[in-house]
Amino acid sequence: LQTFQHMFEYIWDRDISNDDHENDLVVLGNTYSSKEDPTEPLPITSSVSESHGTDDTENTDDKNTNQWPDEFIKDVETRIWLTYRCGFPLIKKADQGPSPLSFGSLIRGTIDLSTINKGFTTDAGWGCMIRTSQSLLANALLNLQVGRDWRYTERSDLSVRDRKHCDIVSFFVDIPSAPFSIHNFVEQGVVCSNKKPGEWFGPSAAARSIQELCENNFDKCKLKVYLTSSGDIYEDELLHLAKENEDSEIAGADVDHFNPVLILAGIRLGVKNVNRLYWDFLKQTLSLSQSVGIAGGRPSSSHYFFGYQGDYLFYLDPHVPQNALLTASGSTHSEELLLDSSNYLDVEPKLNIQSVHTKKIRKLHLDQMDPSMLLGLVVKSKDDYLDLKKSIDEFDPNKKFLNIFSKRPTLMSSKSLSAPEEGMEDSEFVDLGVQSMNEYDCAIDDIDYDEDDDTFDEPVKKLNRAFSQPVLISKDDTFDDALTIASNSEIEFDKTASMVENPNLLESSDFNETFEEIAESESMKELESDEEPVVVS
Template identity: 55%
Template sequence: MASHSLNTLHTVFDYIWDRDPANDDFVNNLVVLGNTYAPSTAPKDDKPSDLKFLFQRLKQEPPTPESCWPIDFLQDVYTRIWLTYRTGFPIIDRAEDGPSPLSFGSLIRGTIDISTVTKGFTTDAGWGCMIRTSQSLLANSLLNLKLGRDWRYAKSQDSPQHEQIVSWFVDIPSAPFSIHNFVEQGTLCSNKKPGEWFGPSAAARSIQVLCEENYKDAGIEVYVTSSGDLYEDELSKLATKNGEFRPVLILAGIRLGVKNVNPLYWDFLKKTLSWRQSVGIAGGRPSSSHYFFGYQGDYLFYLDPHLPQKALLVVSESDPSDSQTFVEVESHLNLESVHTNKIRKLHLDQMDPSMLIGLLVEDQDSFDDLKRQVNAHDANSRFFNFFDSRPLMISKDSGVVDESEFVDLGVMSMNEYDAIEDGDESCIGTLRKERAFSHPVMVAMESEEPEELEAAPINFDKEASILENDKANDTFEEIHPSETESRLDADEPVVVSHDDSSDPV
């Protein structure tokens, strides 16, 4: 308890003084999206106290050796594309029944444009952090795909392809992956009004549609799962077109606990960031979203989008009217504003359990390697699972339904259960009880208001069943809260399907 309180206190001090966390781990390797770096060598002199570090910060003294990180690690971090809050971009019209651009937070930040406050949004400060971290996840996916994982950004010799990728995310409506287009797809696909916070599911749907619309440029397909289940027939169909393998970005919008990430999943969560297919995680901090790209020990490294910067603009050579409403416009991309060498880290016990995990499969070898990595991990403590195909699920009232309407409390896979021989009565009873806790259960929420969800009763559809080979082969039973809590205390894995209303923003 004491160490957790100390971590929280340090977080507050880091925020107030914008302190770069000291490099105080000289044992564990540093991992960045599949790349591993050796830790720094411990300094010979004693580590300075936090108070000494604070005085050095206030007096603008040079950092001590403890705050220095390995140079190859820093170069990798600096190469990651970092998208943040922006101000002064072309207006995003307000919805009649949507949030107002005028808020207490915008007044405090000084980001509000009084001349347009009744019309719409010219900044996403205060509500766009999940969009920005999702943009970062997509931008770094494209960076790895187009330039390769070993490419490094340098101010003096930039790559035209890097500049082109960044140009796809500028803050104008015509840019393929601009905040304007994310908001538009959020409205169309997820009923999110301008100014409303996105969750992992809304972000994933927006990325999926925008990549489909801009496939000619991006060259990437998108596969979305809300449970961590990966179906090989669907992935193969998506990836194989005209006899060629097309790169696929897998987006998993999942929840790994109730209030915090279940420690049972810590090892596997870190392992996903060590795979060469990893393109990071968006979300994962209460009331805010960050872009997580690596780890050391039990601390995750992240890029923070909560820094309002001037809108990222570029004048189109074919249509300069895109920026004609601005008195001052940039005639080039401010590439330096999408890179940072500031190191930020968060302990896993402070991480919000709702997140969007990204994996990029570039070719068949990459796909086979991902499957091998997933299957090599203990099935009881992982949240990704490969299946041959998706089973249909039916309900007495609704007929065949989509998996997003279910709550997945996975312990044992469907295939493991169904593989048991019919005559083996010795284990059927036990497994049937496990299955009741481990498989999708259709629920109905009596309230859709976020503030009422926590207290709203859940009605279980006991008639729901799994449909395989045109035959309903099992039904589900309700698990009461007392039983659920006892299983949680026993450290049994819990994966709850994503619900935007409880996502980090």
């Protein structure tokens, strides 16, 4: 049912006018007044339409710029927008992996029948989380290497910053030798997350892929990646990452050297929807100068969120099939193009740059947002980091899902004072509670209850937490919602639903993203209708 609902929305995608003249417009740390005089309608110069599949022509969707402030529209258009692509070099199918033939690809008309038994030449139907993660990374690089004040314009006389923008786009072209191509995301998905080609990525697989690809291509991106699976950021670890320098042992090395760091927080902010407790802080993160957006966020599909107005989030939609971004050399089906790294060229004059920018305004209310997401922040310097820390520290501790600590604590039993032996993998993502504790397990076994000890309200024989934080469940979440998340604790994008209403409809092997597991005995408890949220440990 949701598949047909999304297809209906896809076909009947309407233009959105600015009907809110009270709330400011926020785009990745920049704020625009909604009370400005509306812009004059601009001529339509492109014809890519979501209802007509692929098109080689330029895409700006100018017709709905009316009623939105001009500076806001220019900022939106500057965001790099990566979408489904068709006709790229083959990604080989795994022996036991998904088939390139799917209902969605048939409906969209993106399937290549000549390669159907060999592999994938389009990511339509399965690659939206990869594309939104690419968008997040691309806009982080744009912020770092071009500057937040730069604006995209179509012109033939390219400035130095214009060319740098083209260089960044070329990192994401759809060929295996491009540093951040879909081919390399898929390859890292296999290596880091056991994802087969054609399988749906979730936030953790996307984050791991970004981390590995940035490390492998540091000479090009000059960006380190810090992953947090609990919302906890440890200053000593982050600053150590920022200080990593292969020339650090050379006499005269710059003691003030600071590698820009992309912080990726894989978070889950509720059971079925984003808990209202977190709305303000979620918007606050998008208003920070360090923000580079959010990937994820809508049931059964992933979007790239870059700003907000009131309680609506602005996003770029990757579910728009376009022809592959390719260099001019070779045929898309030639073995040379698949294997020869020389096909990755200085290709900015050849790239269809217009296809990675749009003026189309889309927004989604926070109560419709899927609670699992990948949030990105970039710190460029020590001062930039301290500014981010100050902004996070000043927010209400009971309503934020990010915390910065000086170093990673070691949780110890109140009786034995011994640290737990087992630790959660750094890149596993968990559901967030009211306040962060620690990224590692808290596993305390066989605690003998002392009647004279008032530490516990009741005897605890075995306290095993596989993850570091409780799941915050709102009183608006139903009993069935809690049971669903307990039975199926994994999230996927690009399928019929990311929260499966009936877990029996899909086999367990269909699930791929691991989040916090709630013990069935806990999830079976009825939720009380108190004003305060109920925390299930």
